[in-house]
Amino acid sequence: MFEALADRMESAWKKLRGQDKISESNIQEALREVRRALLEADANLQVVKDFVAEVQKKAQGEQVISGVNPGQQFIKIVHDELVTVMGETNVPMAHVEPAPTIVLMAGLQGTGKTTATAKLALHLRKQERNCLLVATDVYRPAAIDQLITLGKQINVPVFELGSDANPVEIARQGVEKAKADGVDTVIIDTAGRLQIDESMMAELAQIKDAVQPHEVLLVVDAMTGQEAANLTRTFHEQIGITGAILTKMDGDTRGGAALSVRRISGQPIKFIGVGEKVEALQPFYPDRMASRILGMGDVLTLVEKAQEEVDLEEAEKLQEKILTAKFDFTDFLKQTRLMKNMGSLSGLVKLIPGMGGKISDDQLQKGEEQLKRVEAMINSMTPEERRDPELLSGSPSRRRRIAKGSGYGLDDVSKLVKDFQKMRSLMQQMGQGRFPGMGMPGMGGGMGGMFGGGDPVGGAPGAPPPGWRGYNTPSPGKKKKKDKKKKGFGSL
Structure with a gap:
């Protein structure tokens, strides 16, 4: 974006x-x-x-x-x-005592409101707030089924009375159920329309009067540009909202919605949706978004993503393996899966300061494909071969078996093994304070090759992209890299 x-x-x-x-x-x-x-x-x-x-x-x-x-x-x-x-600062979600905190979700049809409801529940659950979802959209076909499916996916219960019940009554009974069960937060998914109309607004107003929500969040499609701000203002004037969730921020959005919603509507953006997965919801921080807009990256969000996925005890063990050259294919596979859990390669690269726009989408796509190739080859190895890559160096028959099992050529497997051995040796040297040129296994021989499967990236094959101060390039940041490893971030 x-x-x-x-x-x-x-x-x-x-x-x-x-x-x-x-x-x-x-x-x-x-x-x-x-x-x-x-x-x-x-x-x-x-x-x-x-x-x-x-x-x-x-x-x-x-x-x-x-x-x-x-x-x-x-x-x-x-x-x-x-x-x-x-908006200057992040505006957190309401959290009231006594429970439950009642959240009313509103928006037009097609904005991703039902998915955003589940995303919000998962986000709150990570903060140890148990939730109940309430399905009041009785008009859109399969809307209730969609919420039930999402609820099962994130292990959050859904309250529903079918598609023949009155939405206001569903909402009222859902809140009573949450009170009876001691639920911390109840999130009510309401019906949308293709455009604002009197019947939708009247129903929202009735639900609001019946349950007296502490938050009324408007879900807005960020790709609608400045219309998103006008929509937020209209809903606020007629219903009274406390904030907005901008969805589809990972798509072809030009940024106008993020810039306009607060100033035009007077209401804060509380969250942004950055993907289709239920995990893809982030709190909105104006300062971080400003840094992304100006191509400065977003290190804090990157660190938060890592903290969610990284087990510090595991990271320290892995650091020790790297320093003693015992890093193996099993460890490498764990790291690639960790990176996948944090998001797409392109999404992560854009959070790194100075990297936005330096690597093309085509190169990033090739990098994703190359990681899949490497993972397929490692998955075709026996546990013993993963633990001891030396077994593969002197055994063409083992490499042939892996090539057949992964669907790639013998040369591909041989190159992976060779690059991995080289990388392991270089990692050990880095741990001792030396910073020679470094390659990633199966990635074309250099860090830059990671983003193009060995194709040139701003230079020779495997060379880093323009402006990239990586391991192939001496830089004044050497000591910082060493310090980071001391702090236990070597696995990242």
Whole structure:
């Protein structure tokens, strides 16, 4: 998401290169690029006008700090204004005593409301809040069945009275059931329409009056652009909402919705949906989103993803294996599966500062395919062969068996074994404070090859992409990498 917006913003910074001060003359061209970027992102016109005016006011005549160029200073001003426009801080979910906390989900049909209901339940369950889902959408075919299926998937109970019952009565009885069972949070999935109409609003108002929810969350499709903000404002004026969930943020969204919803509707974005899986819901942090928009990555979200998946005790054991060159194929397989659990390769790369836009979607796709190839070959090994890769080095018959079992060629398996042995040796050297060139097994001989299955990435086969300061490139960050390993993050 936001690639086009980030590219436009980058061209704005270029207008200020070589300047010693941000002045009225040199800022106009940069501001024009910012304005164009926001309009192309389908942000609300009034939001764009106010945003540009504020940036100009704050940037005009700003003295350039020693060691910081005007472009960098202008980026900070734009970043801070983006954070202000999107709400400054994360607004957490209500949590009331005595329980239950009642959450009413609203939205148009096709926005992913029912899925968002299940995602929210899973998110709260991870915070040790038990939930009950209530199915009141009696109009859309299979809507109740969909919620029941999602509830089973995440192990959260669903209350329903069938498609012939009154939605208001279903909601009322669902809340009573939650109170009787000592449930912490009850989430009510309501019916949507293709567009706002009187009957939908009247039913929502009746349900709201009957259950007196503590949260009314509007689920909005982020791909609708500035219309998302207008929709949020309309629902708030007629029903009264406490926040929004932007779905489909992983799709071809241009970012306008994220920039406009808070300013136009007055209500905060509380969560964003970043995929179809039930785990793909993230709390909305304006500062992190501003960093993503400006191509700065999002390290905090990356760390949170890792913390959810990484067992620190396991990580320390793995670190010890790496330092003593005992890292084996079983460990490598665990790491690739861990990365899969954290999300797609393309999604993770975009969270790394400086990596957004450096690697094409095609290269990332090749990287995903290459990881599947490696996993297939490792899965065709015996447990003994995974634990002791040396067995494969001197046994062509074993490698032939693995090639047949995985559906790949003997050369592919031989290359995997060779690259793995090399990587294991280099990992040991890294643990001793030395940083030679490093390759990933079956990935083309260099870190860059990981994203193209051995195809060139901005240079020779296996070379890193432009701007990538990886293990193949000496960098001033050597000591930091070593420090990270001491802290137990070597497995990441």
